[in-house]
Amino acid sequence: MSVPSILILPGDGIGPEVMKQVRRIIEWFMEHRGLEFEISEDLVGGAAYDAHGIPLHDDTMARAGNSDAVLLGAVGGPRYDNLDFSLKPERGLLRLRKEMDLFANLRPARCFDALADFSSLKKEVVAGLDIMIVRELTSGVYFGEPRGIFTEGNERVGINTQRYKESEIERVARSAFELARRRNGKVCSMEKANVMESGVLWREVVQKVHDENYTDIELGHMYADAGAMQLCRWPKQFDVILTDNLFGDLLSDCAAMLTGSLGMLPSASLGAPMKNGRPKAMYEPVHGSAPDIAGQESANPIACMLSFAMALRYSFDLGGEADRLETAVEQVLADGVRTADLLPEGDATAVSTSRMGDAVIEKLALSL
Numbered sequence: 367m368s369v370p371s372i373l374i375l376p377g378d379g380i381g382p383e384v385m386k387q388v389r390r391i392i393e394w395f396m397e398h399r400g401l402e403f404e405i406s407e408d409l410v411g412g413a414a415y416d417a418h419g420i421p422l423h424d425d426t427m428a429r430a431g432n433s434d435a436v437l438l439g440a441v442g443g444p445r446y447d448n449l450d451f452s453l454k455p456e457r458g459l460l461r462l463r464k465e466m467d468l469f470a471n472l473r474p475a476r477c478f479d480a481l482a483d484f485s486s487l488k489k490e491v492v493a494g495l496d497i498m499i500v501r502e503l504t505s506g507v508y509f510g511e512p513r514g515i516f517t518e519g520n521e522r523v524g525i526n527t528q529r530y531k532e533s534e535i536e537r538v539a540r541s542a543f544e545l546a547r548r549r550n551g552k553v554c555s556m557e558k559a560n561v562m563e564s565g566v567l568w569r570e571v572v573q574k575v576h577d578e579n580y581t582d583i584e585l586g587h588m589y590a591d592a593g594a595m596q597l598c599r600w601p602k603q604f605d606v607i608l609t610d611n612l613f614g615d616l617l618s619d620c621a622a623m624l625t626g627s628l629g630m631l632p633s634a635s636l637g638a639p640m641k642n643g644r645p646k647a648m649y650e651p652v653h654g655s656a657p658d659i660a661g662q663e664s665a666n667p668i669a670c671m672l673s674f675a676m677a678l679r680y681s682f683d684l685g686g687e688a689d690r691l692e693t694a695v696e697q698v699l700a701d702g703v704r705t706a707d708l709l710p711e712g713d714a715t716a717v718s719t720s721r722m723g724d725a726v727i728e729k730l731a732l733s734l
């Protein structure tokens with residue numbers, strides 16, 4: 367089999383500086399664990415706009431589609447706020463998701479013991495938390511037509527459309543049930559079936575997929591607003607949460623904060639298997655481009671590192687190596703090494719982005 371390819375798209379803001387540390391980690395695995403990857407880099411988001419006048423070049427799109435895994439940093443920044451909607455950095459990311467058909471977005475929220483005190487919730491509510499949000503990523507209100515700003519009479523009206531086909535609900539539901547089988551066997555599906563027809567259909571289809579193939583899994587349904595409340599009240603009641611594109615966007619930010627910092631959380635976006643059996647896949651931190659701290663070497667690279675761990679696990683079937691990286695991160699945190707996002711405002715003990723990279727690599731070296 368040919369050497370697996372990884373396309374790195376650092377993007378904007380803190381993307382390039384956190385990705386630099388991830389490259390060091392990948393190189394460590396190549397040098398010390400005998401892993402082989404063909405790595406290339408390209409532009410996305412504002413960086414692509416600056417170079418090509420569009421947030422994703424067709425060549426980059428084609429390369430992403432042919433890669434075994436894409437690693438993305440972050441996109442966006444205030445410099446691009448006034449661009450036409452079709453040119454905004456976010457459109458580059460959305461095009462990648464849509465054209466690679468990455469319908470299942472896995473967003474784990476796991477609270478590292480060393481950070482339980484740092485959550486805005488009480489320690490006993492979050493200590494040991496380990497849940498997985500499965501967010502539908504290629505449909506719903508993000509892509510539904512009609513959309514736009516139109517004129518009606520003498521005023522404008524902004525329109526977006528929530529739209530789900532049965533087949534789109536079915537395939538992401540299957541992903542959630544399969545994951546639950548490898549975890550604690552529980553799925554809670556969230557929608558607003560009380561006010562939205564798309565939510566009624568969502569609930570019906572999820573239940574049908576369950577009853578036909580996954581009766582070993584415990585399935586529950588919740589309205590998404592109540593789900594948000596339950597996530598803050600007692601998040602440990604959940605194992606896998608299955609939800610649509612927009613609710614998943616909101617609920618995953620909420621879940622992320624339970625763990626102490628948005629700077630910790632990775633994600634995997636998976637599509638159908640390719641010819642070589644690997645799923646089409648893109649891995650990215652849940653956090654954004656954080657333009658306020660970009661270029662200062664103060665960002666936390668852990669979410670991006672853990673995204674690479676997910677790539678090892680889900681694209682390359684190297685769960686053992688993923689565990690090795692996750693354990694190294696856990697040990698670094700247990701030692702008290704912290705970037706600024708994991709400390710009270712202004713704390714002088716904060717380490718830089720590259721120092722965090724050093725610390726993880728030191729722990730990896732000890733794992734040999």
Ligand code: IPM
Pocket residue numbers: 456459460615652
């Ligand atoms: C996310 C982000 C994106 C989204 C933006 C950057 C388009 O918030 O990945 O959660 O809304 O999906």
Ligand code: MG
Pocket residue numbers: 615616619
């Ligand atoms: Mg989001």
